[in-house]
Amino acid sequence: MMSRYAALSREELATLVPELLLIGQLIDRSGMAWCISHFGREAMLQIAIEEWAASSPLYTKRMQKALKYEGVDIITIFKGLQLDIGAPPQFMDFRYTVHDRWHGEFHLDHCGALLDVEPMGEDYVRGMCHDIEDPTFDATALATNRRCQVRPIHRPPRTPADRHPHCRWTVVIDESHPEVEFIPQLDIVGASRANSCELEPIDPDDEGMADYSGPLLSDLDFGAFSHSALVRIADEVCLQMHLLVLSFNLAVRTRANGDAALEHSIRNKQLIGIAGVAADRIRRALDLPADANGALRVLELHPMLNPAAYVWADVDPGFLHVRRSPAHDDGAWISLVSPMADLPLQAAVQAVDPHLRAEVSGSESDWTVRVIETDTAAKELSEVSVVRVSGGAEFVFQPRKSLPLTVV
Secondary structure (H helix, E strand, O other), rough: OOHHHOOOOOOHHHHHHHHHHHHHHHHHHHHHHHHHHHOOHHHHHHHHHHHHOOHHHHHHHHHHHHHOOOOOOHHHHHHHOOOOOOOOOOOOOEEEEEEEEEEEEEEEEEHHHHHHHHHHOHHHHHHHHHHHHHHHHHHHOOOOOOEEEEEEEEEOOOOOOOOOEEEEEEEOOOOHHHHHHOOHHHHHOOOOOOOOOOOOOOOOOOOOOOOOOOOOOOOHHHHHHHHHHHHHHHHHHHHHHHHHHHHHHHHHHHHHHHHHHHHHHHHHHHHHHHHHHHHHHHHHHHHOOOOOOHHHHHHHHOOHHOOOOOEEEEEOOEEEEEEOHHHHOOOOOHOOOOOOHHHHHHHHHHHHHOOOEEEEEEEOOOEEEEEEEOOOOOOOOOHHHHHHOOOOHOOOOOOOOOOOOOOO
C-alpha cells in the first residue's frame, strides 16, 4: 500500500520529518497529565518507564534495518537517537562525542522536556531526569547492545539554576557489564501488528541519501535524504508513535485495575490532546490553507492515520473514508475514533481553524469524515490546552549544518 507521504515533495518531507519526531515527543505531554490526576505522580513515573522500555527497543531496530545502520557499537546507538521520538532534533538537543566504538558521551545543550517540568518543582525534575531516564536510556541502548551502560556525569536538578549544558552522560559498552534485561511487556508490544507492519523498501536509485550507513553526523540534514528514504522515515516515525501508545495502553490498563471506563478515558484524552497540537504543527509546517480542504489534507498526513499500511483510509476530494485495519486490531489510536467518538477529529480540524467541524458518519470501524465550515468558532478543547503548556507546542526549528563526527 503506497504511503500517504509519497505525494509530498522531497523538500516538504524534509520539513515534516522533524515535526513528526517532535509530535511523538509531545505524546507524553498529552498523556501523563491524566495519569498524574488519576493515579498520582509515582504511578505516572512507572507508566513512563514501562511505556518507553516496551517500545523503544522495537522501533529502534526497525529504523536501523530501514536505513541500513545496524551494528553493536556507540555510533549505532547515537544514530538511533537522532531518529527517535524520544529525542527530537533541537528540542532535545543531543550533542555527541565518540571516543571509540565502545566509549562515548552526549550532552543536551537544550532539553525541552526539562524546561517543561522545571516549573513543576524538583520532585518532577528528579522523576524525569533520574527515575525515568536511568532505566529507559539503557532500554533504548539494548536494541543495539545489551552490555551498554548510559550513566550521568551531571544532570538536573540544575545547580546553579541556569547550568549548561543541561546534562551530560557517558555511554560505555563493555563485556564485563551485565546484560540489560528486557521487560515482559516488550513481548506483548512486539507481537503487535504495528511492529510487524511491512513498509515499502527505500529505492536505492532515488536522488539523495538512501540510508544512514555513512559516518555519524552532528545534526541530520533531512534534506540530504532521498524522497524515497524520507517517505520511509516518516512512516517509521508514525509507527514509533503507535508502538509507544500501545505500550502506554498496557501500562495504564495495569493501573486501572479492571476499570475499563477509566482506561478508555485516559487513552482518549491523550489522543484528543496530541491530535490537536499535531494538526496545528503539520498545517503550519507545510503552510496548508486554513480551510476545509486544508483540514482534510492535515488529517491525511496526521500520525493518527499513518502509515497507510497500518491505518487503512481512502482519500477522495471532499472526504476521507476509514476502514477496519491492523491498527484497529491492535487497539491503536484509530480504534478510539468513530461517529460516536469524534473529539479527536474535532480537535484536529479545529486546530486548522476553529470554525471547522468534522462530520462523521458510518459504523464504529468503517466511517467517513467530511469537513464543513461554520459561523461559530469553537473553544479549544481542554485536552489540547494541556499539551500547549509544553514549549514543544510552539517550538521553532532552526537551520543547522550537518557535519561528520570524528573520533576524539
